[in-house]
Amino acid sequence: MARYEVSEFGASSIEPEHLLLGLLREDISLVTRFIPANVPVEMIRGQVESRMPKRERIPTSVEIPLSQTSKDVLKYAHEESENLKHRHIGTEHLLLGLLHQKKSRRFLRKKESVAEKVMRENGLELAQVRQQIKSDVEKK
Numbered sequence: 001m002a003r004y005e006v007s008e009f010g011a012s013s014i015e016p017e018h019l020l021l022g023l024l025r026e027d028i029s030l031v032t033r034f035i036p037a038n039v040p041v042e043m044i045r046g047q048v049e050s051r052m053p054k055r056e057r058i059p060t061s062v063e064i065p066l067s068q069t070s071k072d073v074l075k076y077a078h079e080e081s082e083n084l085k086h087r088h089i090g091t092e093h094l095l096l097g098l099l100h101q102k103k104s105r106r107f108l109r110k111k112e113s114v115a116e117k118v119m120r121e122n123g124l125e126l127a128q129v130r131q132q133i134k135s136d137v138e139k140k
Contacts, residue, residue, distance in 0.1 A: 001025045006064050010055030013067040016115040017048050027091040034129050039122050051114045076100035092133050099126040
């Protein structure tokens with residue numbers, strides 16, 4: 001879904017914003033578990049889209065690379081999956097990977113991504129989401 005979002009925006013690489021938009025498209029129920037009830041998912045989508053440059057659409061068949069930041073998000077998603085002792089990397093781990101950017105950005109002194117900014121503005125925090133995912137697994 002992130003590749004589709006990149007195509008729509010005509011971007012040259014897959015950024016965390018595209019991963020977040022793809023996640024919103026792929027697994028809305030996941031995100032709605034963690035955002036406040038008064039924040040509609042479409043509002044989050046709109047906040048992300050309004051902060052991204054829109055260029056001419058490109059075909060989805062074009063090979064579009066992951067940005068280094070997106071590669072880091074996927075690495076964090078893998079680490080989160082391992083830390084939770086899960087045997088798969090799912091959308092919940094991708095969300096944790098996106099939220100993990102804040103922690104690593106402070107260390108690397110990188111600029112806050114649009115995805116990170118929008119999630120922060122809407123009350124999504126790494127520790128809180130991680131704890132909720134742990135609790136959900138323990139209930140099963």
